[in-house]
Amino acid sequence: MESFDVVIIGSGLAGQSLALRLADRLRVALITKRTLEDSASAWAQGGIAAVLDPSDSVDAHVADTFDAGAGLCDPHATRFVVENSGRAIQWLIDRGVPFTRDPSTATGYHLTREGGHSHRRIIHAADATGAAVQQTLTEQLQSHPNITVLERHIAVDLIVGDKIGYPEAGCLGAYVLDIDSDHVLTVRGRHTVLATGGAGKVYVYTTNPDTATGDGIAMAWRAGCRVGNMEFIQFHPTCLYHPQAKSFLISEAVRGEGGVLRLPDGTRFMPAHDPRAELAPRDIVARAIDFEMKKRGLDCVFLDISHKSADFLQTHFPTIHARCMELGIDIAKQPIPVVPAAHYTCGGIVTDLDGRTDVPGLYAVGESTCTGLHGANRLASNSLLECVVFSEAIAATILAAPGQTPIPLPAWDESRVTDADEEIVISHNWEELRRAMWDYVGIVRTTKRLQRAQHRIRLLAREIHEYYSNFRVSNDLIELRNLVVTADLIVRSALQRKESRGLHFSRDFPDLLPKARNTVLRPRR
Template identity: 70%
Template sequence: MLKFDVLIIGSGLAGMTLALHLAERRKVGLITKRDLLEGSSSYAQGGIAAVLDTDDSVQEHIQDTLIAGAGICNEETTRYIVEHSKEAIDWLIALGVPFTKDETHETGYHLTREGGHSHRRIIHAADATGAAVTTTLGQKIKAHPNITLLEEYIAIDLITSAKLGLEGKRVYGAYALAKQADEVVTIAAQHTIMASGGAGKVYLYTTNPDTATGDGIAMGWRAGCRVGNMEFIQFHPTCLYHPHSKSFLISEAVRGEGGILRLPDGTRFMPKHDPRAELAPRDVVARAIDFEMKKHGLDCVHLDISYKPASFIKEHFPNIYAHCLELGIDITQQPIPVVPAAHYTCGGLVTDLKGRTDVEGLYAVGEVACTGLHGANRLASNSLLECMVIGKAAAEHILAATGISLPDIPDWDDSQVTDPDEEVVISHNWDELRRAMWDYVGIVRTNKRLERALNRIKLLSVEINEYYSNFHISNDLIELRNLVQTAELIVRSALLRKESRGLHYSRDYPDTLAEGQETVLTPD
């Protein structure tokens, strides 16, 4: 058994922020499914939204967030996070994150603009902000004596008072599969934090890395947490469409710097869908692309920034330029083929401003959580900001908490299961689930499609849970079990919403109700 003061599940910006704020005074265990830097945070391109410019204001950032969130953002949460945005950026700068400089600007840094923002307020490191941030923080994590980094570990389930036959509703750590040793390890902790990211891999096409399988949402739900707003899945409008490039995102900032969306014949189409054209929020742009692709029978549309000087493109988008060039696409000379793809899970485990869930001792921070910031549609570049602000608040709450004595925790019991005779069940169900979600629970929805998806998910869930009960676990089985649970929560939430709002667009209910309400599911 491993014991820590605090167990953090997930190593993106949320997990790293917590680890660094806690480690001076607590022993921290940080587990990650692959290596430290393999997660959605590292792939973030555009940047971090923050009020840094004297021409900008907290109120304007709040207003932009509320407009994008389509009436169901929590205003208290939004204000708290935006008011702490400069402090979060200053912390990163102090740690040495190499943001792109601009000596002509009052801040000394280049600020870009993205869809839905009324000002240039996105601080960035070229077009690889996530990689710059996580690499910098990762070096601090690896060097810290109070942080134990457990790479190639995947959490299986939380250790709850109910599982231990104790009264109350509390978490005492987690069971995790040490993948290289192929053994289950018991990890006990006074405080456990879900920082495991979102659930993009529930869809066939996604910008997310393979690690985004909804683990934290599913584990929290099984432990007794409420989930909120799971129907709001953000589809990024512009994922690179190419057979040899999986999940490569074409940053929102390409449109922010003047990129134009065109049909294959060169016709620009966004102005007829929204007066903000390419700078409309992501849900509007994604639906417009989906509409044009279906109307014209297209596999993709094109994003064109080639009319800008080549030097400008190479300076602002060096990684996008290099990656596309490797595939034979010179973005200084030709448009980029793009399609929408599942990008961000706006809902998750319901938390307060300190990251606390419904279950004592369990916190959730980052994409796995539903703080109320994102509402029905996340404003571009607010996600990394949320990770840092709520991460610090959760760390402060944990540091102020009174310690508890841990109960006796039994080891994982796999004496009643056998090795699987064949694993085709996992691969087949994985593929079927993701195709069903893409076909029936995508950008445009109907009741019939949602009911069809729920029927498929229930059948798959029975098969997967039976397999889980009878055979030794594996990484793929753990992820599939979590994916099918998360998919069910998405569909159940979507069926409850009798309107179109933000990222949820229903042909059966095309109108938006006068008053926005959150969708909250409670475990039985």
Template identity: 70%
Template sequence: HPNITILEDHQAIDVITSDRLGLPGRRCHGLYALDLKNDRTVTIQAPHTVLATGGAGKVYLYTTNPDTATGDGIAMAWRAGCRVANMEFIQFHPTCLFHPHAKSFLISEAVRGEGGVLRLPDGTRFMPSHDARAELAPRDIVARAIDFEIKKHGIDCVHLDISHQPPAFLEEHFPTILARCREFGIDITKAPIPVVPAAHYTCGGVVTDLAGRTDLAGLYAVGETSYTGLHGANRLASNSLLECLVIGRSAAEAIEAEGFSAGAHAPLPDWDESRVSDSDEEVVVAHNWDELRRLMWNYVGIVRTDKRLERAQHRLALLRDEILEYYANFRVTRDLLELRNLVEVASLNVESARSRRESRGLHYSRDWPNSLPKALPTVLAPERVRNRTVS
């Protein structure tokens, strides 16, 4: 379309707000972005900005999400002063292929539906001891059971065994899984599949209305980036389709109704790089990236405890300080921007989880195993959280 310009290979840095410009009111005027091909920052002025950056699965060590799911939109909106909600509700898919070279490959739940059995490395079947429905229990129950067995036995993964089905049946029903596993030397007609739970869907996000409007005029959020109320404490697959299509269309209609002269402003100032230099210690980014994801997996995973969450909050506060100091002194890179966003989102996950004194849906706490009589969202406001010291 002649009126659409697509900027490929650009990484958003931050939205530009009235506060940043010293203007009255609360409005988004566009954003700063990193042009990855030309290694330069660009200023994009816009009367309306829509965050559609997906979820935050990469905050965990294991995820079914693509590498770009680093919570960028959620973190940018939070820094701009928008509320976020229900960040403790992360859906984990129970069975992701566990292999050092297999990134984010999902083993369909249909495998369990067709008789696949979950076993420990010694061949012991364990699901019947966790739930009467065994392998056919809901996702969150199966994921918790696998997590329990992995931690109990100190193992890296469990095994999903469908080898009792005839090879022709597997070829017909699961050709992609059969072929992909074969690439890694796993013949599912003869041997079980090594699997591990993996972060799959972020149910919370930036608080919006049903037209995608955030707390900041001119800024919208749609899809997995947003919290619309259409997901509760768990996620149904069709709800995310509804959220993307319906809220996306509603946001477009709201933007069209407001018009394109809204928030008109003189040209925005360029990104200031006068006080930074090229990094001479990229290992810091790589180390913190790895530490952050392992920390979240071990302390803020499928099953939570107050002690683990408290430890995670303390360590994340230190990591966040290190990352922000690094960010303040060196030129931005894609890895640095994503790391900065990840530590922000990880902190929001922990803050939300610590606020919920119950177990509900995708949030399970050993210290608070029961549900409260009334279901309420966890809503975090930047001012309230920043004014509270870490306890």
């Protein structure tokens, strides 16, 4: 057994920023499935939304967030995040994050604009903001004496008092598999934080890394936490369409800087779908592309920014420019083939403004949560902002709290399981689950499609539970177990919503109900 003051599961911006805020006073464990650099945060291109320019305002940023969120954003959570946006950015600047500078602006930094924003308020590091932030924080984490990093470790499940004979104890830590040794550790934490990211890998096509398997959401659900608004899965409109370009995102900032969407014959189509054209919120742009592709039988559409100079593109989008050139696409001369792909999980574990969940001693932060900020559709570049703002709030709460009293924890019990006789069951179920979700629970939904998905998911869940009960755990089995729970939560939530709002579009219920309501699921105790 290993014991820490705080156990943080997940190493993206949410987990890393929280660890650094706590480590000067507490012993922190940071658990990550791969390496510190492997997270969705590191893949973020566009930047971080914040009220920085004098011409911008908190009210304007809040209004844009509400508009994108289709009436479902929580006003207190939204204002809380936006009001703290400037301080969050300053914390990153103080840490040494190399945001792109522009001496001609009032802020001294270049601010770009993305879909749904009424002002230029996206601070960025060229077109690889997430990577710049992660690299900066990772270097500081690795040298901090109070932070223990457990790379290539995956949490199997949370240790909750009411499941080991201490019903008032709350969360006490987690069982964690060392992927290299196949040994399950018992990791005790006076406070435990889920910062595990989203669930994009529940779909066949996603912009997310392979680690985005809904682990935190599934573990929190099994531990007794509510989850909210899981039907709202954001599909990014522009994922690079190329057989060698797995999960490569074409940043929204390309459209923010004048990129236009075209059909194969060169016709621009977004003005026919929304007066904001390419700068409409992501759900509208994704549905428009989906509509055009299905109507015309297309494999992809094209994003054209070739009217900009090569120097401009290499300066503003060096990562995108270089990757496209590797694939034989010169974006200064030809349009970029793109398709929508699952991008962001807007719902998740229900928390308060201090990151607390329904289980004492358990917190959640980042994409795994439902804080009320994103509503029915996340506004571009609000996600990294949410990570930094809530990491500060959770740090303050943890530092002011005594934490759980140490309780004897049982070791992981493998006495009734054996080694798996074959792995084909896992890979087959993995493919079947993701294909069912893509076919039936995608950008446009119907009740019949959702019911078909639910039937298949429940059959798979029984198979996976039987497999989990009889064989020793592995990384793939843990992820599959979490994915099937997350898929079921998405479908159950979607079936409850009898309207089309934000990212949830149903052909059977195309209208908007007069009152916006959250979808909150409660686990059976």
